[in-house]
Amino acid sequence: MDAFTTPLLAGTATGALLLIAALGLTLTFGQMGVINMAHGEFLMIGAYTAFVTQQVVTNADVSILLALPLAFVVAGMFGLLLEVAVISWMYRRPLDTLLVTVGVSLVLQQLAKDIFGAQGDPVVGPSWLAGNIGVFGYNWPYRQMFTIVLALAALGGLAALLKYTPFGRQIRATVQNRDLAETMGVSTRVVDRITFFVGSGLAGVGGVAVSLIGGTNPNLGRGYIISAFLVVVAGGLGQLKGTVIAAFAVGIATAYFADWTSASMAQVATFALVVLFLQLRPQGLFTIRTRGLV
Amino acid sequence: MNPRLTALVRGAAPLIAIAALAVLLLVVAPATLSSFRLNNLGKYICWAIAAVGIGLAWGRGGMLVMGQGVFFGLGGYAMAMHLKLEAAGPEGIPDFMTLYGNGTMPGFWEPFRSGAFTLVAILVLPAVAATILGWAIFKRRVKGAYFAILTQALAVVFATLLIATIQETGGFNGLNQFTSFFGYNLYDPVNKRMVYSIAAGLLIACLLVVWQLYRSRFGELLVATRDAEERVRFLGHDPANIKLVAFVVAAMMASVGGAMFAPIAGIISPSDVDATASIFLIAGVALGGRALLLGPALGALTVGYGRTTLSETFPTQWTYFLGLLFVVVILLLPRGVGDLPRTLRSALKRSTA
């Protein structure tokens, strides 16, 4: 039973992290066509927010609860800054945006190294997350379960935001037809900025969860960003449902591959799996407009 | 001037520029630079060879190849394996295998004892890998950012795989301590100069290849595919094939660059081929001008030089420079520095008109 449940549970937790990271990516990609390669660094910023919070409020039980909203705001502000300073200047140049944000991610990583040192710092978990629960003979850490709860909360919050609030309606209007939304009185510029803030903030929250599992690290974002992008690619553009399924599928598949072979072979296998998957379902990954081809 | 003469000069200008670069790299540089500096220039040339291919795929073809480090690595490791076996002697096995492993050599190393096999592998391995990946991606019409991300993911996976296989590929340390290059002792400065000249000659050769491709109908079709892929489909061409050719040629050039990098740098390791290294290769192309003939090569030489100089003076600041270079160049000069004259001229025209 162990060989079955262990990867399943651990993989679900990884999938939850990927989901939080991918949510912001799909949101900004779906709405603005922007690929933000610095998104992983927002995870890193979230993790360091948890670390810094803990230096100020030393009670681990409390600090983590403070860190969650703080990380959302701090990472969100970085995202907003990026949008205003760089990305807003280059809409309609998606590939170039991708490269510019690569540059931003390099700068942010180096900044973290210079401020906090190249070595990572530990983040002490709260006592209420210290235990395990026995599931079919596997001691499932509460921390991993917490990640899943957090991801589902983020997903639920985002879905509710999109569905029930006026702002959510504006986002959906902008995604479906930017020009029309503009003529209907929606300020797409403002909507874009708020979307970027929310998407980046979600990554910050994910970063707190990451810090509880492995501490902080200047390069922490790199480990997740590519997998998160593979999730977005496999899940389909701007599709919440697809993203959720793909995140858990990638997380769990990677965990099983790692269990059967090794962590590095699992990466290879997951990559191959995504490419194979694209052979079966490239739909949603491209659109052909038939009236005109420009 | 006589219009036919103007046309002739305009047609010959790229060749004259390539010839000038050839004289600079093959005659002037060896005569004036110290052997240490010349060797450094050799490394930049290897990056420039890969950059020429990126210019073809990305600048003209619109495919943002963010994993060229993989192909650079295929060529680099193929060459390094041969050099390693050369250093180990006819029956010997590479030193690190006894150091980290049980002293047996994995089977896939064996054919690399042959120099001829290695040279063929340097061209065939990346071509096969790029064909398989390109076929899978382009035929399903996956493009744009998706393509870029997949290539970047490939680079991450490749580096991870290398690091994990310490007994087979030297792991994190990579392959180093080569003693000779196809029989020529690498400690002899004269031989090192020869290796440099081969690299420089290959760069010129690659430039001539893309020069011909750019002026050919294929070049026009490639640009057409970049700008309006679906339209090309209705000209009776499969855009996937056009892109595939450019992608494969770019991969082979990266591989050639990597193959020369190993003997010149004296090492090839995962950090030379991973995602960051792949991005570094793009930096020069963006700086020099992605769609220009000489832009990618000159940009790569500049960025390579900048990397050495800046890392010598400010060790950690280099990353900031690289990061900001992307932001500034792509944001303000998307066509690259090499296109600055034309940008200025058209701006001038607009203001006077």
Place this chain on the structure above:
Amino acid sequence: MSIQTRTPDELGQDYLEIRGLTVDFDGFKAVKGVDLTLLQGRLHFLIGPNGAGKTTVVDAVTGLVRGTGLASYRNQDLLTMRSHQIVRAGIGRTFQTATVFEELSVLQNLDIAGGVHRRAWGMVLARRGVPAYVEHALEAIGLTELRDKPAGTLAHGQKQWLEIGMLLVQDAKVMLLDEPVAGMSAEEREETGELLRRIGQERTIVVIEHDMDFVRNYADVVTVMHTGTVLAEGSVAEIQANPQVQEVYLGRQVEAAATTEVEEGDHA
């Protein structure tokens, strides 16, 4: 129908035959069992209100969307082929918005369309001189003077002609033109009409059009589509006299509108 007393095969003519073409967009049938026989030498017009499925028929025949049924041309079923193969089989099309390669010159645009004439290895060679078929196309579309201009600088109508010229270079035996005169001046329309007449002699030309004056002046055969089906087919006079067409076209369908599903655009 009077024009089809003998089969095209008996007449030795080239033709494109569509039988029972159906296009299904996730449950929504944009085209339902359309039958069309398109003959060489006739200017065939496809008209109908928005959402009638005109463009979708062309999309299906050119491999842009998947359709079921049969679309046969010279014993090949186009519905089983990929877009570029269909082009190579001699079927060419244009789009509502003219798409030419803006950075390339008029000449280069035409030349690039000539790929069907070349072997793969010829691709790595540079262009030398102007091939005769490009010269002919330039002349036919009247852009000889502008051959070295970047296509991006052409006027709207000229771009449409350039696109038709590209079809000529492609050697398209069947041309499917989606609103070729939209946005053109009266003079340009006339020139386009004459151009289509000239090149239509030895080709099968199908034009999707909304402009009724243009249809009246140049159509040999008109097919009216409505809600994914063929409503009527015949000469301009026959169509104008058809009460069903009048109902659909002139809006005398207040009762019918209530029962007809509302459609937006030709496709999802």
